[in-house]
Amino acid sequence: MMSRRSVWMLLGVALIIIVPLVMGGEFGGADAEVAALIEAREGFAPWFTPIWEPPSGEVASLMFALQAALGALVIGYVVGRRHGRREGLRGKDGTTPPTV
Numbered sequence: 001m002m003s004r005r006s007v008w009m010l011l012g013v014a015l016i017i018i019v020p021l022v023m024g025g026e027f028g029g030a031d032a033e034v035a036a037l038i039e040a041r042e043g044f045a046p047w048f049t050p051i052w053e054p055p056s057g058e059v060a061s062l063m064f065a066l067q068a069a070l071g072a073l074v075i076g077y078v079v080g081r082r083h084g085r086r087e088g089l090r091g092k093d094g095t096t097p098p099t100v
Contacts, residue, residue: 002010038044054060 054063
């Protein structure tokens, strides 16, 4: 059976999810809002121009997804390698290696 703490936590999570949905409104990122505010100021001049602009939003999303996947692969590799090294050390002499 679930404890009272678990029930309250589930209710809290449900409220965090449901309240914004019921309130409505538009969900937009802070980056676009800040960029619009900065560009609206007088005397604004960008420091540089991009080398390459994606032809569409879909291509930009693809590039972002590929970047996220590559980062996840690197993190998974590092974690797996450390886990394998620890298991390898444990098997040689039967003792648990010190945590690093």
